[in-house]
Amino acid sequence: MLKQILQTKQEEISQLVVPEQQITEHYSLYEALSKPNRTLGLIAEVKRASPSKGMIKENFNHLEIAQSYEQGGADALSVLTDEQYFKGHRNFLIDIKKQIQLPVLRKDFIIDPIQVTESARIGADAILLIGEAMEPSKLYELYKQAYEEGLECLVEVHAKETLESILNVFTPAIIGVNNRDLHTFTTSIEQTKEIAQFVPKDSLLVSESGIGSYEDIHYVKQSGAHGVLVGESLMRQDSQKAAIQKLFGESAHAR
Numbered sequence: 001m002l003k004q005i006l007q008t009k010q011e012e013i014s015q016l017v018v019p020e021q022q023i024t025e026h027y028s029l030y031e032a033l034s035k036p037n038r039t040l041g042l043i044a045e046v047k048r049a050s051p052s053k054g055m056i057k058e059n060f061n062h063l064e065i066a067q068s069y070e071q072g073g074a075d076a077l078s079v080l081t082d083e084q085y086f087k088g089h090r091n092f093l094i095d096i097k098k099q100i101q102l103p104v105l106r107k108d109f110i111i112d113p114i115q116v117t118e119s120a121r122i123g124a125d126a127i128l129l130i131g132e133a134m135e136p137s138k139l140y141e142l143y144k145q146a147y148e149e150g151l152e153c154l155v156e157v158h159a160k161e162t163l164e165s166i167l168n169v170f171t172p173a174i175i176g177v178n179n180r181d182l183h184t185f186t187t188s189i190e191q192t193k194e195i196a197q198f199v200p201k202d203s204l205l206v207s208e209s210g211i212g213s214y215e216d217i218h219y220v221k222q223s224g225a226h227g228v229l230v231g232e233s234l235m236r237q238d239s240q241k242a243a244i245q246k247l248f249g250e251s252a253h254a255r
């Protein structure tokens, strides 16, 4: 699946026109995850659909979702901007940045310098870079470019081997373990525990995908995660604010 998505991206990139610069306030993802609202940082994802689950939320309003996440005390947002496979749009991110005072991660398949510039132009605070999508040397080039253009990076890996090959080249400040294998879509939060021991002490660790209960939160925290990235389980409920409170084992009135 990842291969197919990357092929589509290549075609998109060949036609990509870089938009004009949005003027936005910037917030640091690293700082937000370093001093989270709860014992574990939360990046809440605005996710309408996915290739593995199909449509996740009908009657989708990206701004209402983002506002509800903010009210629920999310530390940061992730916004899917891929159109073809995730039914997202870069305009979702532009709109959300105008309304929300939180760091916003652009969630897409970024493999080319022009997409880094595009991300900076639309006002993203951070971008996702996927270890399994390119060679570590190329990933490092995009990483450096991103920081030069004022963006932070969440460097995601699924496999231990991918992390090791990246660490041979550089040490990302924020490392994500994707509990979902992007080739097979198999998801297991035990992946976080397995990889955590190889994450350098100075890097922040984010556990991504397949998190849906307070037990999961507890498990990845015990495994050494500083934060979690959660999409589907929050998106499927009517109120994202209430969904966050439930996920963290709080009563609706506790905060």
Ligand SMILES: O=P(O)(O)OC[C@@H](O)[C@@H](O)c1c[nH]c2ccccc12
Binding pocket: 045, 047, 107, 108, 130, 156, 178, 208, 209, 210, 211, 229, 230, 231, 232, 233
């Ligand atoms: O919906 P979930 O299982 O809570 O997962 C969220 C997020 O981790 C997932 O959307 C994701 C992680 N890495 C990605 C890379 C591309 C697209 C999507 C993703």
